Amino acid sequence: MKVILLESVTGVGETGELKNVSDGFALNYLFPKNLATRATNEKIGQLKNLAEKLLKNQEEKKKAIKDLYTKIKKVKTVKIMAKSGPKGKLFGSVNKKTICKSILDSKKINIPKDYICMKEEIKNLGKYKIEINIPNQESFEISVEIIEQG
Structure with missing residues (x-):
């Protein structure tokens, strides 16, 4: 065709x-x-x-x-509140969609989930490095901190 x-x-x-x-x-x-x-x-x-x-x-x-690259490059850390068990294991997980929503809510930047590179979903509290890969731009990392929701 x-x-x-x-x-x-x-x-x-x-x-x-x-x-x-x-x-x-x-x-x-x-x-x-x-x-x-x-x-x-x-x-x-x-x-x-x-x-x-x-x-x-x-x-x-x-x-x-x-413009999106310029805005998102300024973001160093994204904090996400999540419920977890006694040993820091999350009830559920943090995925690309959760990170996108968190960036939109906290920084007012709408980033497509396809631009976020994660090998696997986050299942424990702590700090993680997530790669952002925007087409035709240099890729970079941001820090994602998963905090106990109290």
């Missing part, structure tokens, strides 16, 4: 390119995530105008990502 990429897709192509991909990939991945649109004769004719608009949108997204 021929598609026009609305965003850059790793291993497929760049924004505004006309690509031939499998039907399943287009229908199950590209279209639902709004990464591509079906290439019709009419749309192929409009591709030049679309490419210019997409390039502008991509530049705006790059600026937004750079």
Whole structure:
């Protein structure tokens, strides 16, 4: 199936390119995530105008990502309150979603959970280093401190 990429897709192509991909990939991945649109004769004719608009949108997204990077880079420590047992083992765990919510609540920065790199969920009280990997930016670590909720 021929598609026009609305965003850059790793291993497929760049924004505004006309690509031939499998039907399943287009229908199950590209279209639902709004990464591509079906290439019709009419749309192929409009591709030049679309490419210019997409390039502008991509530049705006790059600026937004750079702004997010600047804001989140200033965050050194995130404190999360959690209930735990007598030996510091958490009732449940702290995952990417919990960390994102904590950053949003405390620092007013909305970071997608995909940007947080964790090998496994946190299951004990204490301090942990979490890697933040924002696309096209240098990755860095922040400290996450899990504190007993009293």
